[in-house]
Amino acid sequence: xxxxxxxxxxxxxxxxxxxxxxxxxxxxxxxxxxxxxxxxxxxxxxxxxxxxxxxxxxxxxxxxxxxxxxxxxxxxxxxxxxxxxxxxxxxxxxxxxxxxxxxxxxxxxxxxxxxxxxxxxxxxxxxxxxxxxxxxxxxxxxxxxxxxxxxxxxxxxxx
Numbered sequence: 001x002x003x004x005x006x007x008x009x010x011x012x013x014x015x016x017x018x019x020x021x022x023x024x025x026x027x028x029x030x031x032x033x034x035x036x037x038x039x040x041x042x043x044x045x046x047x048x049x050x051x052x053x054x055x056x057x058x059x060x061x062x063x064x065x066x067x068x069x070x071x072x073x074x075x076x077x078x079x080x081x082x083x084x085x086x087x088x089x090x091x092x093x094x095x096x097x098x099x100x101x102x103x104x105x106x107x108x109x110x111x112x113x114x115x116x117x118x119x120x121x122x123x124x125x126x127x128x129x130x131x132x133x134x135x136x137x138x139x140x141x142x143x144x145x146x147x148x149x150x151x152x153x154x155x156x157x158x159x
Contacts, residue, residue, distance in 0.1 A: 002081040002103055002112040007032050010116055013099075013126055015046050015133050016073035026133075028083065028101065029073050030116050039101055039114065040079040043134060049086050050130045053123050056088060056097070063120035065128045081112060097123050 012031040017024040026046055028039045057063065084104030091098055096117040103111035118126075143157040 004112040005037055005080070005114040005116075007035070007037075007116050010118060010122070013116065013118055013122055014073065015041075015126070015130055016077075017133060017136070018073070018077055021136065024136075027073060027077055027079065029077070030114070031074070036074050037114065038073070038077045038079050039081065039083050041083040045083060045086060046130060047134050049088070050127055050134070052088055053097070054127050056090065057120065057123060057127065060090065060120055063124035065125040066121050080114070084111065091117070095120065 007030065010030050010032050012029070014029050015026065016029060017026055019025050024043075026041050026043050028041055028046075030037045030039075082104040083101050085102045087098075087100035087102070089098040089100075090096075094117070096119060099116045099118060101114040101116075103113070105111035141153065141155050141157075144155050
């Protein structure tokens with residue numbers, strides 16, 4: 001069984017990739033003083049989380065994206081485990097967003113969890129930056145919208 005984590009306060013929450021476009025591996029990375037945790041995830045999970053957080057934030061007071069060490073992954077990136085499911089919530093009394101990552105396992109009862117508490121400003125920063133990471137893959141063909149591989153591409157519109 002992998003390790004579970006809970007951080008009441010984090011100083012960074014980012015998503016980033018390792019590898020070349022078309023062959024990227026996505027990671028969530030959470031940091032607190034003396035701790036950096038990385039969790040392997042899928043591009044679709046990143047996009048879905050961003051959309052869900054964006055909707056959640058529309059019901060909360062306005063937040064301001066922050067600057068600082070939010071830009072890229074700390075390296076080397078060593079995944080604690082692979083993310084299976086993601087949950088979000090809002091703790092009104094503390095004005096914090098709760099992020100719950102659950103490990104991908106064959107038997108859900110065996111999996112580990114990671115729970116983090118984030119400020120609305122940290123979430124606003126994540127929402128602002130994530131689309132750039134998600135869309136940073138291979139360029140798409142202007143005719144068919146298919147991804148163009150670096151080793152060649154045959155557009156079906158030319159057949």
